[in-house]
């Protein structure tokens with residue numbers, strides 16, 4: 001069937017040269033970050049982000065006039081692969097570089113593009129995603145945060161949840177600015193929110209492992225300037241769909257457990273056939289997913305619409321990355337979390353992080369619903 005065809009893509013030679021540069025940089029930088037406590041997306045290190053900015057590895061595909069580097073999506077892909085493979089501390093800039101900067105370039109005012117976007121590319125300005133609410137995650141159109149026009153600009157009330165506001169300077173929030181009418185997708189808008197604005201309370205949420213990854217952010221009669229509107233009023237749903245496309249298509253959707261897989265390969269006994277067969281399968285799967293993921297990125301480069309392919313690759317990728325810690329527990333005779341065993345420690349951390357892999361960026365069931373619809377099955 002044509003819609004699940006991903007034309008194979010090969011990384012051009014300049015990508016492999018860039019990979020060597022990134023590896024050389026990381027081999028110097030990463031020894032300082034070896035103490036693994038959390039997933040890479042949670043390692044917040046502004047100095048590291050600034051170093052990436054200095055090397056031109058943030059905002060890589062953006063126009064030079066806004067501080068970007070006009071490089072290809074495939075070059076950016078290679079930089080991401082290398083950062084994720086070593087679990088680099090990317091939390092500070094991750095959201096801003098992956099999606100917020102693009103949203104500002106596409107839908108923001110010229111002032112936002114010239115004053116904020118260059119700071120993102122330097123690794124100095126950080127963003128969080130303001131989509132989910134306490135009663136609206138999968139059912140995103142059910143959000144209740146509301147902004148109304150007032151003489152000073154907009155007055156915002158509501159709550160956003162599961163975001164990284166504790167590390168961010170700004171949030172791009174999806175809010176209701178007009179009544180829904182016939183379609184709940186109508187009347188939604190995206191606003192750029194400076195998180196230091198009075199009336200905003202950020203309450204941390206501890207995750208399963210006892211760390212703060214997330215927050216609940218309350219907006220209580222927050223007054224925002226009139227020019228905080230991104231794009232057109234009422235076009236928020238369409239704009240958010242574009243943003244989610246960036247969120248679902250990257251290599252982070254199958255590489256979350258890759259460090260554990262490498263640790264498993266290093267710990268396997270040469271004469272253990274069960275380990276050899278299972279690890280061989282996982283490596284083949286990783287290779288296939290990588291080819292699909294690169295093929296998908298190449299489709300973006302050619303400006304082709306991947307349709308449901310992004311959702312499919314994300315679903316397969318997260319299933320893969322969730323299976324790796326399960327296989328570690330099954331194949332190796334270690335006590336999970338044993339401080340004497342790096343494998344056991346990494347496996348324990350990955351098992352605890354794994355449930356989130358198939359929730360973030362759209363849950364498995366919801367993506368499968370989209371895939372079924374795209375395939376004409378419902």
Ligand SMILES: Cc1cc2nc3c(=O)[nH]c(=O)nc-3n(C[C@H](O)[C@H](O)[C@H](O)COP(=O)(O)OP(=O)(O)OC[C@H]3O[C@@H](n4cnc5c(N)ncnc54)[C@H](O)[C@@H]3O)c2cc1C
Pocket residue numbers: 128129130131132133134135136137138139161162163164356357359360361362363364365366369
């Ligand atoms: C690590 C991580 C990072 C995140 N980062 C952000 C962020 O930065 N900003 C942000 O706004 N949000 C963020 N989220 C929130 C994320 O987008 C939501 O958790 C996700 O969309 C699911 O929404 P929910 O948690 O409200 O669960 P619900 O929507 O209540 O879903 C609960 C369960 O029901 C299932 N379900 C729901 N509807 C259906 C349906 N129609 N058919 C079948 N099954 C269904 C879901 O698949 C899920 O298993 C993050 C989440 C995680 C785990």
